[in-house]
Amino acid sequence: MFEKFRSNIEVAEAHCDAPCGVYDPASARIAAEAVLSMTKKILDLKVPEGDAKATANYHNTLARYILVKEEQARDAKEQLLILWTDYFKPVHLEKYPNLHDTFWKAAKLCSACKVEVSLEHANELMDAVKEVHNIFWATKDRDVAWYTAS
Amino acid sequence: MENELRGANWKDRLRFSLDRRLAFLIEGESMWPTLNDGDVVLVKRTQSARQDDIVLANHPYRSSVKIVKRVAEILPDGALILRGDNPLESTDSRAFGSISKSDVIGRVVCRLAKLNVDK
Numbered sequence: 001m002f003e004k005f006r007s008n009i010e011v012a013e014a015h016c017d018a019p020c021g022v023y024d025p026a027s028a029r030i031a032a033e034a035v036l037s038m039t040k041k042i043l044d045l046k047v048p049e050g051d052a053k054a055t056a057n058y059h060n061t062l063a064r065y066i067l068v069k070e071e072q073a074r075d076a077k078e079q080l081l082i083l084w085t086d087y088f089k090p091v092h093l094e095k096y097p098n099l100h101d102t103f104w105k106a107a108k109l110c111s112a113c114k115v116e117v118s119l120e121h122a123n124e125l126m127d128a129v130k131e132v133h134n135i136f137w138a139t140k141d142r143d144v145a146w147y148t149a150s
Numbered sequence: 151m152e153n154e155l156r157g158a159n160w161k162d163r164l165r166f167s168l169d170r171r172l173a174f175l176i177e178g179e180s181m182w183p184t185l186n187d188g189d190v191v192l193v194k195r196t197q198s199a200r201q202d203d204i205v206l207a208n209h210p211y212r213s214s215v216k217i218v219k220r221v222a223e224i225l226p227d228g229a230l231i232l233r234g235d236n237p238l239e240s241t242d243s244r245a246f247g248s249i250s251k252s253d254v255i256g257r258v259v260c261r262l263a264k265l266n267v268d269k
């Protein structure tokens with residue numbers, strides 16, 4: 001009986017894959033918005049003249065803007081990759097043949113926005129995330145309007 | 151859990167020895183607390199499943215993988231929405247959509263044993 005038992009047994013998977021299927025492109029959108037906002041703030045920041053204290057403040061503020069921009073760009077990329085690799089499935093690709101290209105470009109824009117101070121690329125990143133938003137909700141047959149927090 | 155799985159009785163063991171039941175080793179914790187990693191269950195071959203049944207099915211995208219999940223819902227077209235009992239640790243229909251009835255291999259009818267498997 002036991003021999004039969006061992007030879008007949010197969011494995012059934014009951015594995016986990018957190019975050020357990022709760023996906024929403026909103027997390028990528030929020031990060032991308034922060035990147036856009038920080039890019040604008042960096043570009044708007046005025047270099048002070050003379051005053052040592054004002055100069056120190058300027059450098060401090062600039063460093064903080066840069067830090068947040070880089071963090072959020074990295075986060076936007078991670079959130080996009082989670083959607084791309086975990087949520088989207090071959091059936092979605094059949095329906096949206098440009099899916100890989102959309103994500104690839106969006107991820108590349110995250111890298112560009114992290115490295116550069118480019119309003120153009122930050123806006124393009126927002127457009128790319130919007131495209132992901134539209135495809136994502138279309139796969140769920142849900143009409144979720146695009147919106148931004150800022 | 152409302153749908154606790156019963157232990158195997160002598161009839162189950164007889165059916166297993168007569169090849170009327172398949173034995174499967176559970177790997178993973180997605181069906182906790184109903185099933186634990188290392189449990190061995192007996193499966194009756196059938197494609198008819200009702201809501202709340204625990205089923206053994208082919209993974210919709212990984213053909214070599216078989217999964218064990220609970221039927222959360224049966225759609226009008228016969229497709230099944232599957233859920234793990236452990237909401238924090240499960241890849242289920244929230245991740246891969248519904249599965250078709252033809253992917254169902256059978257229904258988990260009882261727990262046969264707890265194996266200490268060397269991994």
